[in-house]
Amino acid sequence: MLSVKIPQFQQSLQIYYFENVENSTEIRTKLLSGQDSHNFAFVNPDVIFSKEQLLSACYRALLDYNSGKIRTRSIHSEIIFCLGSSGNIVDSLTRFGIKEDGNRLIILKVIEKEEDVEYTIDEIVKGDNKDLDDALLRENVDFKQMQKAYKFQPSLSNSAREDFKETDWSLLLRKTVDLIQLRGC
Amino acid sequence: MSDELIQLAQSHLQNIPLQVISQGAEAIVFTTKTHPYLPTSKDSHTEYIIKYRPPKKYRHPQLDATLTKHRTIAEARLLQRLTNIPEIQSPGLIALDARNGIIWMEKVGYELIDYDDKISSLKNWLWRYNDNQEKALTEEIKIALEKVGCMIGKAHVNDVIHGDLTSSNIIITEAQEACLIDFGLSYQSALPEDKGVDLYVLDRAILSTHPKYAEQYNEWLMAGYERGYGKDKKSLIKLKEVLKRYEEVRLRGRKRSMLG
Structure with missing residues (x-):
């Protein structure tokens, strides 16, 4: 688990990364039926290649949340919406939210106050809890899905992940952060 | 006058230590060692730039809010445009709070x-x-x-x-x-x-x-x-x-x- 405090805001974040997830379908069904026990942001790791990308979206979501300007129902859905570059909420939730057949999962929880932590992650996800690590994310990111989600110019679909050098990754990160921060502007 | 502006900036940037490096008619520029959202280690020397466009009292408040927002966004957009022209070196955009006229970017130079x-x-x-x-x-x-x-x-x-x-x-x-x-x-x-x-x-x-x-x-x-x-x-x-x-x-x- 990665615990992050964003200095400007009173809330803090807890972030988990799971592999070999067995119950994605179940999580998704419970999430869609609006169960209180599933008040998390369940993110599809296929379109995430860096912690900075995740946190950049969290920053934007918390900024909008704390100024009463969120466009979705909760802070957790807002984080998923903020990961995208489009103003279409359904579109972003589909691309960045949990996939029914996914076997990897990133889970974020926004904690309003430290003492309010009242959940056990293992009761929700059945899988292997791993450290969230950029190398691991990069190894598994899906460029085709990334391209569909962010519409990079030039297109990512023609690049191979294996050929990506450090400079390519950092340029991709800069482009992604630009898109996240400037969505809707 | 300046103190008042710094306090105003600080109210939008809680828990962020701010150091003024330049002040113009349009904006005031700060540096800080705190990243807006990445965990920073205590002994890190990396600095970040915050450009803050304060409200102008001589303008109608509504017009002022619109102008500030638009100018802040225009500048951030330009940074984005430059990201996409890799031959041109420019500071990267880190975060944007257009409503409050705040842009976070990388600090360049030494x-x-x-x-x-x-x-x-x-x-x-x-x-x-x-x-x-x-x-x-x-x-x-x-x-x-x-x-x-x-x-x-x-x-x-x-x-x-x-x-x-x-x-x-x-x-x-x-x-x-x-x-x-x-x-x-x-x-x-x-x-x-x-x-x-x-x-x-x-x-x-x-x-x-x-x-x-x-x-x-x-x-x-x-x-x-x-x-x-x-x-x-x-x-x-x-x-x-x-x-x-x-x-x-x-x-x-x-x-x-x-x-x-």
Whole structure:
């Protein structure tokens, strides 16, 4: 688990990364039926290649949340919406939210106050809890899905992940952060 | 007056230590060692820039809010545009709070240890040698100025007009590369007129900030500028148009008409 405090805001974040997830379908069904026990942001790791990308979206979501300007129902859905570059909420939730057949999962929880932590992650996800690590994310990111989600110019679909050098990754990160921060502007 | 603005900035940036580095009519610029959202280690020396456009009391509040938001977004957009032109070095955008007029970006440049630890803007970088003609006109400086010119040329090829090209708004990095900053007056335009005026502003800025060597400096900058257009035929035609217009602008001054 990665615990992050964003200095400007009173809330803090807890972030988990799971592999070999067995119950994605179940999580998704419970999430869609609006169960209180599933008040998390369940993110599809296929379109995430860096912690900075995740946190950049969290920053934007918390900024909008704390100024009463969120466009979705909760802070957790807002984080998923903020990961995208489009103003279409359904579109972003589909691309960045949990996939029914996914076997990897990133889970974020926004904690309003430290003492309010009242959940056990293992009761929700059945899988292997791993450290969230950029190398691991990069190894598994899906460029085709990334391209569909962010519409990079030039297109990512023609690049191979294996050929990506450090400079390519950092340029991709800069482009992604630009898109996240400037969505809707 | 300034204290009041800093307090206002601080109210939007809670728990972020702020240090003022520059204040203009439009915005106030801070540095901080705290990243807005990445965990920072205590002994990290990386700094970040926060540009804050405070509300202007002389404007109608609603109009003020709209203007501030739009200008902040326009500047952030330009940073985004420059990310997509990798040949042009520019600070990366980190975070944007357009409603409050705040942009977070990377800090570029370093402190000149042989010049009172001042920031390595082209101005300070050149001024170090102002009293020493031999040092002021070395090959090192020639190469740097050509790089600066080349980068401006590349911006113009891509129809990016900086709008405020002074030697303070150009940074020389530790690797002796040129980097542009402050896009508060920047915009996109393909007109030779706008590019000509951009060059004229630079020419004047060099003349007033570095009068002793202005002629030589401007010559090097222009040599680099022409190189920035590359060898492509279409670009060379564009270059010719811009240079022609630049000569016209030089004769008449920055404003096209005599009115206002």
